[in-house]
Amino acid sequence: MNVPDDLFYTESHEWVRREGENARVGITDHAQAELTDVVYVELPKVGAQAEARGQIAVVESVKAASDIYAPVKGTVVEVNKALEGNPALINTDPFGEGWIFVLKMESPDDVKQLKDAAGYRKAIG
């Protein structure tokens, strides 16, 4: 299972790429493999305020709807509109084209409270 070294991770299987004051967020390869066949993504609204660990988006597979949580506190500044036409990008490229939203973090140091790649690898066994 792919777990890139340069990202941060949550226990609820989101990944975070720190881009200065912003955090780009998606779901991990492990999460997409568990869900399989993502058929719909309910994106957050640009400008939405996100609490750390607060529900912010929904990813739906054929079988079920799964909540996506904001890894850190911040404001949504960008969402991946490409997922509206092609939600399967989450399956084919979870760490790249399948990103879901970008948060402007309230305090960028918050990412340090997340897991690193080694910690996440351990968590998913």
Add this chain to the structure above:
Amino acid sequence: MTPMSDAAPKKTPLYDEHVRLGAKMIPFGDWIMPVQYSGIMDEHQAVRNNVGVFDISHMGQLVATGPATAGWLNEMLTNNIDKLEVGAGQYTFLLNERGGIIDDLIVYRTAPEEFLLVVNASGTEGDFAWLKKHIAEGVDLQNRSADCAGLAIQGPRVVELFHSFLGSDIELPERNQIKTFDHDGSKLTIGRTGYTGEDGIEVFFPAEDAPKIWNEILAKGEPLDIRPCGLGARDTLRLEMCYPLNGSDLSPDHNPIEAGLGFFVDLKKPKFIGREVLVQAKENGTANRLVAFRMQSKGPPPRPHYGVWLAGQQIGEATSGTLSPSLNQGIGMAYLPTPHARAGTEIEIEIRGQKFPAVIEKKPLYKKS
């Protein structure tokens, strides 16, 4: 679905095979069952285009024998047993006194005075207890579920697969018929039926032979692009055909007339449990009808219990819902007040507080082109 019990979940004789193949296992009633292997989409398309195999060992097998059995079953079940020659089967219902559905099942006449009832996993214990409670003299009823494993093998290439499996000279039973075959020391009971809308069979055999037969089917099916399939694809396939799922679309609070399944009820029979209620329902109509609907936008797929709205009022809730892999649209079923339960009626489905347009359509939602 029945509530989960605290007891350890029951495993079918193929549990280890599923785990070995990397299936995702989920609780299903009292059972732990594979929901998917390669993915619901892939498995669904395999059944529509080639062939797929499902473990249905969790389903129940009840065997009724004796000189009074046909007459007794005619009083227990809605369809007409007298129409069954030896080797024939029919879809039928077990009802309570209120006409509500205890279970939907297939009954086969396997000998002049012997019948096989294939019932839902979640219904097995309850059906058996109900039938035992109403047993008649001259009928012996046995629950053979624990000794029996089963596979549903579904898809347009099922005949090819069975010629490769059992020999090119064998003839599978005709639709809704049942036959037995000997294969390598195992007795196979094969019914030509299924829950997918494709050509297919359900095959039952002794539980101890299950891993061997499962692996042989997968090996023989490899050139045909066979896929092991889980409950996920089973649900999308059956819902495209609008085949009801007991516990979701069928329940003791609904009768077969409301569910639009009156075809499997013979009201000319003088007596069966629930008959009076069904006669009334047929004569006076029912307050609600089970309809099929299709989403009109590329929104989120509907799910069970989502609200159904018409003209600003909630008029019901979905009993089933999913994304249809064949139609690439959300589909579902719901009980709606009869005046609104007409094909073409525009409704809305409430999903996380937002309403999305849908249209009631004739069943089935998927028609093979």
